[in-house]
Amino acid sequence: MMTRKLPIIAVATAQGKAGVGVVRISGQNLQPIASSLFQKKLSPRQANLLTLCDEHGEAIDQLIAIYFAGPASFTGEDVLELQCHGGPQLLELVIKRCLELGKNEGLVIAEPGEFTLRAYLNNKIDLTQAEAIADLIDAQSEAAVRGAARSLQGAFSDDINNLIEEITQLRILVESTLDFPEEEIEFLENAQARQRLAAVKEKLQALRAGAKQGKILRDGIQLVLAGAPNVGKSSLLNRLAGEEVAIVTPIAGTTRDRVKESIAVDGVPMHIIDTAGLRETSDIVEAKGIERSWDAIRLADMVIFLTDAQVGNQEDALKAQILKELPPKCAVLEVVNKADLLPESPKLPSDQALLISAKTGVGIDRLKQKILEIVGWDGPQEGTILARRRHLDCIERAAEHIEKSEQFAANGNNSLELFAEELSLAQKHLGEITGKLLPDDLLGKIFSQFCIGK
Ligand SMILES: Nc1nc2c(ncn2[C@@H]2O[C@H](COP(=O)(O)OP(=O)(O)OP(=O)(O)O)[C@@H](O)[C@H]2O)c(=O)[nH]1
Ligand SMILES: [Mg+2]
Known part of the structure; x- marks a missing residue:
């Protein structure tokens, strides 16, 4: 892929139905292809209303074609942009017809990123700009x-x-x-x-x-909710997501598989993973789920270690086990849930720990801010560049x-x-x-x- 010089073609717009669908062709000299498609030479940078026909001369689509002569184009080569009607079947027909008519010139389907790669190789953009696209x-x-x-x-x-x-x-x-x-x-x-x-x-x-x-800002935070069964991990996920994405019941061991949901806080993506409650179990399905919880913990940027305020600080062994499995640089935030069930604030396990209620929403805003603080987000700033x-x-x-x-x-x-x-x-x-x-x-x-x- 890195060095091929053949002309390439692909649909540039998203899959699915839309008003307009754009097919893009890039190559060192596209005039022969343009001529076989439309039986005329196209002047650069002009919108041409044209009809593309099949091999029997029947119209496939009426479209707008724009010819960009290299090097004044996105890729630095000649680029032919066909603005067709945006039907998936129609665009496939257009591509098929172009491939037939561009066969002599060696026209092939583009590989992922190949248009941008050509722009990079032709010094139209550098690598950070290509990544920025x-x-x-x-x-x-x-x-x-x-x-x-x-x-x-x-x-x-x-x-x-x-x-x-x-x-x-x-x-x-x-x-x-x-x-x-x-x-x-x-x-x-x-x-x-x-x-x-x-x-x-x-x-x-x-x-x-x-x-x-x-x-x-670009990658966001992989946030894993971990803890013993029934402490309210799934309830917390639902509260953070603002919808019922995970099943919540009073039965310990409700969550078996990981449940993922992404939200944005302050513009920062948080990819939250709710996991199966960690405990010894003889249930095969639950045991598999718990294995997956550990896998998620090992890949986290941050783990929220959730406990139940009514149970008190009885989870030290589990906490120690989690700390042992964490990847380097991964932070743990201790969060005590079900604050609403206690008449007054309990003693928290550490200075950093937070008290919340997934049920009433108390402490949730503070929790979101704390997460951003721990990963070192300074807040939206003038001039931040995606990296x-x-x-x-x-x-x-x-x-x-x-x-x-x-x-x-x-x-x-x-x-x-x-x-x-x-x-x-x-x-x-x-x-x-x-x-x-x-x-x-x-x-x-x-x-x-x-x-x-x-
Ligand atoms: N009062 C009160 N109940 C809560 C709170 N959070 C969760 N619960 C209840 O605690 C029970 C367990 O909640 P879940 O969210 O399913 O707990 P979990 O940690 O996901 O449990 P597993 O999936 O079994 O590991 C449910 O009955 C919830 O309604 C809370 O903040 N206050
Ligand atoms: Mg759960």
């Missing part, structure tokens, strides 16, 4: 849309490129000094190398903080090399080569974000996550 389409909240749109406009790439440029300047300085060992220190002092390095470090930290927020784990990893690796380079810079003589080397490694990791220095296999992985037609 996927994120913009997947965005589930207004904040996520705005964050992805900012990335697509190039805000994130600009920050990265500015930082790379500053590191490059510093590298040039250090590497040119290497040729004059006797003047090393003085030269670097005069050029304020250390101050410049400190400035780079500061910007990198700001970038990391921003990317962390962006990642929360991915991949970006954060690259930024963190770059930061490590900048820290090392700082140490070498402080050592002065004899360390300058290492100083330069660390700078170059930091630069390499930043370059991976925008895709300037990215291995092909990783590129394939990123684009294969797109759907067809993008």
